[in-house]
Amino acid sequence: MKANVIEVREIRVRFGADDAVRGVSFRVAEGEIYALLGARGAGKTTLLEVAAGTRRPTIGSVRVRGLDPYERRDAVGAVWRDGGLFPGLTVAEVVDTWRRWTMDPLTRDEALRLTGLSGLADVPFERLTDGQRRLLDLALVLVGRSDVLFLDEPTAGLDEAAARTVWAVLRVLARAGVTILVATHDVDEACRADRIGVLDHGVLVVGDMTGDRNAVQAA
Numbered sequence: 430m431k432a433n434v435i436e437v438r439e440i441r442v443r444f445g446a447d448d449a450v451r452g453v454s455f456r457v458a459e460g461e462i463y464a465l466l467g468a469r470g471a472g473k474t475t476l477l478e479v480a481a482g483t484r485r486p487t488i489g490s491v492r493v494r495g496l497d498p499y500e501r502r503d504a505v506g507a508v509w510r511d512g513g514l515f516p517g518l519t520v521a522e523v524v525d526t527w528r529r530w531t532m533d534p535l536t537r538d539e540a541l542r543l544t545g546l547s548g549l550a551d552v553p554f555e556r557l558t559d560g561q562r563r564l565l566d567l568a569l570v571l572v573g574r575s576d577v578l579f580l581d582e583p584t585a586g587l588d589e590a591a592a593r594t595v596w597a598v599l600r601v602l603a604r605a606g607v608t609i610l611v612a613t614h615d616v617d618e619a620c621r622a623d624r625i626g627v628l629d630h631g632v633l634v635v636g637d638m639t640g641d642r643n644a645v646q647a648a
């Protein structure tokens with residue numbers, strides 16, 4: 430059995446008088462893709478922020494590889510919904526710029542190869558499609574050698590072909606041992622994960638579902 434990389438225990442996040450997340454617990458094993466599925470306002474982003482260590486929970490504990498991610502924010506990679514903007518730079522230059530800010534970075538060629546962007550190295554950032562920009566986001570996370578990824582709606586706004594490419598990359602990464610937590614409102618996207626947790630009004634109503642579309646919709 431694989432080790433648990435992300436361990437979320439009894440998390441509660443309170444905003445003013447309201448709980449955005451209540452009593453949520455789940456675990457994600459090494460190399461596993463876990464999707465948090467929920468409607469708008471269900472608490473997905475809040476939970477993702479807590480798991481990634483950019484927000485401290487009101488109550489509960491989070492461990493990523495045994496450590497509190499809030500104390501060690503350098504250790505994980507997060508890709509949020511809006512990709513960065515790099516006007517005037519080519520794909521290769523964006524990666525090189527990022528590498529200069531990173532300790533012991535992955536090589537540019539390897540980051541582009543893993544995300545399928547090798548053929549676009551000389552293309553200016555402005556010319557990239559939304560899907561290619563999302564892949565470039567992933568390439569930058571890989572440059573930092575993140576072995577845990579937190580992805581908020583990773584294919585929002587992408588067409589089906591681009592979404593498939595992003596997920597093909599995520600599968601390659603998971604097979605290489607990267608642990609991935611995805612927040613999504615899209616049932617089809619959630620079904621691409623290994624396991625699904627369904628979040629409703631801040632409560633994890635189902636925590637351990639596999640990607641059977643009918644069963645997920647029934648939940």
Ligand SMILES: Nc1ncnc2c1ncn2[C@@H]1O[C@H](COP(=O)(O)OP(=O)(O)OP(=O)(O)O)[C@@H](O)[C@H]1O
Nearest residue numbers: 444445449467468469470471472473474475476614
């Ligand atoms: N900083 C904040 N202050 C007060 N309330 C907040 C704050 N951030 C989020 N909320 C509230 O917490 C609840 C959960 O929000 P969250 O953004 O986590 O949901 P979500 O599932 O990611 O939704 P979406 O799909 O719209 O991004 C919502 O009711 C939201 O209004």
